[in-house]
Amino acid sequence: MDASESTAELGAGRIDRESTYYELYQKSVELGTWDAEKLVQKVGFEEDREVWESLEDDEKEQWARIISYFIDGEHAVAQDARRIMATVSSPWFDRSIEKEMFASALALEEAKHTQFFDLYLSNVMVDKFPQYELDTRRGGIQIPRTEACGAGKMFERQGTLQAQAAHGGDPVDIARAATNYHIGVEGILARGGYFAKNRMMQETPLPLLNKGFQFISTDEGRHITFGLELLQELIEKEREGIPEYQGVQNAIWEQSVEDIGYITDTGYFITGDVGDPLDVDFDDLVNRGARLAGDMLFDTLDLDNAEPRDYMQAAADAMEEARDSDYGAVIEKYDHIYEKKQAAGD
Template identity: 45%
Template sequence: MAQSAAPPYAGQRIETGDKWYQLFQKGVELGTWNVEKLFDEIGFEQDRETWQSLGEDERNQIRYLLSGFLDGETEVAGDAATNLSRAMGADCLAGNRQKEMFMTMLTLTEHKHTQFLDIYMNEVMDDRDNYTELDPRRGTRVPIVQTTGLGEVFEHQGLLTAKAAQTDDPVDIARAATNYHLNVEGILARVGSTAISRLPERANLPLLNYAFKFISTDEGRHITHGVELLKELLEKERAGEPSYQGVEAGIVETLYKDVPYMADFAYMYTEAVGDPLDLDIDATLLRGGNLIDGMYNETLGCDIDYLEVMDTVSDRYDEITEWDLESRLEEQERHYQQKRGITADGGDE
C-alpha cells in the first residue's frame, strides 16, 4: 500500500502514522457516497424501463448475479460488524486500535452496499422473491445462492470469522481474512463487478452502474486491508516467530477449500443459463485465475500451483454443467415454501 504522509499532529492512543489509520481516513474521505442521494439524483426510471424491456433469460442472469451480491453483502456486513471487528482487536496484530477503527469504515460501507442492493432489487426487479422473512442472516439465502455453491463460501466465512474472534490466534485470523478479503471480496466480488461493468453493452441500467463504481472503489480499500493484514502475519511467520507458524498453510488451505464453491457460482456465466448477456465463462475463469495468481503468489509470496487450482475449477465446472439448475431451484423454493408454512403457523402444526 502506498504510504501517504502522516498528518502533522499526533494523539496518544491513536497512531496517526499507522497505515490502518490512513486507510481509515481514506474511508472517511472517500467512502461517504450516500445511497439515498444516488437514488434521488439518478432515479429508478431508466433502470425500470430497461428491466421491463429485457427478455426473461436476460433478467434471470442479472437477477442471479445480483442475488449473489445481495446475500454476499448481507453476510460480509454482518460478520464485519461482529466477529471480524472483534478479531481486529487481537493482541497478535500490530496497531490493533487502528485496525478496529478501519473496521468501522468497512462495516459502514458493507451496510451501504446491502442497503443499495436490497432497495434496488425491490424497486427495479419487482418480480423476485428472496424469502426475507425466513431470516436471511443464516441459512435462508436467495434460492439461487443456496442452490449454487456460493452459500457454502458464506457459511465458511461465518465459521472462520467466529473462530478468529474467539481464539485471537494468528492462524485463525489469517484463515478468516483469506476467505473474507481474498476469496469473497478479492475474487468473487471483483469478478462479479467486472460482469456488471459489461452490462451497459446489453442493458442500460445507469443506477446499477453508478452504484457499482462506488461499491468497487470501497471494495478496493477492503481488499488492501486484507492483503496488508495477511502480509503482516506472513512476515512474522517467515521471521520465525513461534505463534505465527502455520499462517501460510492456513491461507493456502482456505483457498483450496473455497475454490470449488466459488467456481459453482461461475455457473451463472455459462451456456447452461444461455449466457444471454455474453458474460463469457472463459474470460471469467481467466480473470479469477489471474486474481488468484496476483494476490496469492505475486503479492503474498505463497506458492499456489495455478494449474492445480484451474484443474479443480474445471473438474467442478464439468460436474456443474451436468446439473439441472431449474429443478434444483424449484426444489429449494419448495423447501422454503414449506418453511414459510411452518413460520406462518408458528411451528404448531
C-alpha cells in the same frame, strides 16, 4: 488549533498516523460517505425499470442470478464485520487501534452495500424476487438462487470461519478467515462479478445499478487492501519463526484452493447455465478470476508453498462438476423450503 496549521503537522497521540490502516480509514471517512437513499432519489428508478421491463426472461434471469449472490453476499459480510472487529483487536496483532478504526468503517460500508441492493431489487427486479424478505439469522435461508450455487456455500463457510477466528482463534484460524473473506469473497467473487456486470451492462445499461456498483467497488478496493495487509502481518511473523504463526501460509493456500471451487461454480451458474444471453463469456470470467487470484496470492503475498497447478486443478474440477449440475432443480427445491419458512413466519 491555529487554522494555518496543516494536518501534516498534527501531533500523533496513541493513533499511528503513518499506519496503512489509518490511511485506509481516512480514505473511508472521505470517500465512503455516499448515501444509498440519496443516490436512489437522485438517479431514480425510472430508467432502470424501463430497461428491466424490456428484457427477455433469460436476460432477467441472468441479472437475477448475479444480483442474488451480491445481496446475500453483502448481507453476509455485513453480519460478519463485527467478528472482524473482534479478531483485529486480539493480541495476535502488535497494534489494534488503527485496525479497529478501519474495521468499523468496513462494517458501515457493508451495511450500506446491503441497503443499496435491498432498495434496488425490491424496487426494480421485483418480479424475479417474489421470495426475498427472510433474515438468514432469524430462521430464514438465503435466496434460492444463492443457495443453489457455490456462493451460498461460500457465505456459510465464511460465517463459520469468522466465528472461529473471533472467538479465541489462533493466527492460523485468523489467516483462514481473512483469506476466505477478503481474497475469496471480496477479492475474486465480487470483483469477478464486476467484470460480469460490465459485460452485461453493454447490452442492458441499468444506470442506477451501475452507479451503485461504482461506489461499492471503490469501497471494496479498500477492504481487500486491508485484508491483504492483515495477512502480510501474519506471514511476516511466520517467517520470523514465531511458533504460534507456523502454518499461516499453508492455511491461506488451502482456503484459496477450497474457495476457487465455490467461485468457479458461481461463475458457471451466472453464465453457461443460463445460456449467457448477455455475453459475459464464462472462459473470460475464469481468466479474470485467475488473474485476480495470481496478483493477490503470488505477487502481493508471495506465498512460499503455493502450487499454481493445484489451484488450476481445483478450478477445472469445479468446472466439470458445474457442467453436470442441475441448478434449476436445486432452485426449485429451495423455493419450496423458502415458501414453507415464510408461511411459518407469517
